[in-house]
Amino acid sequence: MPSPKARSGGGGRSGSVPAGGGGAGGNGRYEFMSLTRTPSHLLQRQGSDPTSARLRASESPCRRRGSGSSSASTSSAGGQPVPEEDCMRLNPSTLGIALSSLLAVDLWLSKRLGVCACEDASWGSVRPLMKLVEVSGHGIPWLLGAAYCLYKSDSAAGQEVTLNLLMALLLDLVLVGVVKALVRRRRPAHNRMDMFATFSVDRYSFPSGHATRAAMCARFLLAHLVLAAPLRVLVLLWAAFVGLSRVLLGRHNVTDVAFGFFMGYFQYNLVEALWLSPVVLQSMMGQLE
Numbered sequence: 001m002p003s004p005k006a007r008s009g010g011g012g013r014s015g016s017v018p019a020g021g022g023g024a025g026g027n028g029r030y031e032f033m034s035l036t037r038t039p040s041h042l043l044q045r046q047g048s049d050p051t052s053a054r055l056r057a058s059e060s061p062c063r064r065r066g067s068g069s070s071s072a073s074t075s076s077a078g079g080q081p082v083p084e085e086d087c088m089r090l091n092p093s094t095l096g097i098a099l100s101s102l103l104a105v106d107l108w109l110s111k112r113l114g115v116c117a118c119e120d121a122s123w124g125s126v127r128p129l130m131k132l133v134e135v136s137g138h139g140i141p142w143l144l145g146a147a148y149c150l151y152k153s154d155s156a157a158g159q160e161v162t163l164n165l166l167m168a169l170l171l172d173l174v175l176v177g178v179v180k181a182l183v184r185r186r187r188p189a190h191n192r193m194d195m196f197a198t199f200s201v202d203r204y205s206f207p208s209g210h211a212t213r214a215a216m217c218a219r220f221l222l223a224h225l226v227l228a229a230p231l232r233v234l235v236l237l238w239a240a241f242v243g244l245s246r247v248l249l250g251r252h253n254v255t256d257v258a259f260g261f262f263m264g265y266f267q268y269n270l271v272e273a274l275w276l277s278p279v280v281l282q283s284m285m286g287q288l289e
């Protein structure tokens, strides 16, 4: 195949890449071809005039990539086969616009709701109360509380539940840490980083660890404690309030907390699946003695 470069007497270089597998042309030089435009000599070989060929070259990637595919089952207007699986794909720009819009609304709403982000903010006077709610959902009081209950528990059932709660809390810390390290979303700009006892990943905000813990622990308590109806409602209100306080304090965006609740809810399913039975616990105790 004659090189366009050779025919045009060695034209421009911009936007060109080596033609894959083409190797050297007849004159021993390598061919270069744009990834985004089909060279005119190739279009002419397809039996079209340059104008209609340019139009075909500017068709959607879905249509262009259909040519020559053995799995094609649909035909485009130009008679070229189109792979069906390509045409099922969502337009990435539509998804991108939807995500950017969601994030813009999230940032705007979170900033509006961050009314306790500092003492000078519009609800700054209730910041100490919100920080108390923050402590109630922190990992340390929960871990210490579960360990104390395990130590004090004198029934096998009590030990089983408290030990599994301890495992659940540790699992939550690990999973949240992994997601935070992967996503690396910065905390809102209006947040004051004055939380106590944090890990290095806690400089990231997605998902809210308080929200995952609140959702998971609420499900845990409702499933394993015999509570009167008002107390059950109180547990749910506490979990909701822990999540809300994260946004009011300016610690998180709304989506961090929403995803945190979602993740915590399903973390409990994982805890149930990994539940340590009395038999396992007895063998663990036996090994400790």
Ligand SMILES: CC(C)=CCC/C(C)=C/CC/C(C)=C/COP(=O)(O)O
Pocket: 138, 139, 140, 143, 173, 195, 196, 197, 198, 199, 202, 204, 205, 207, 208, 209, 210, 211, 246, 251
């Ligand atoms: C024994 C042990 C590993 C204790 C670690 C407890 C600890 C430092 C938990 C971190 C809790 C925390 C500050 C999470 C951040 O929550 P966000 O809601 O701000 O994501």
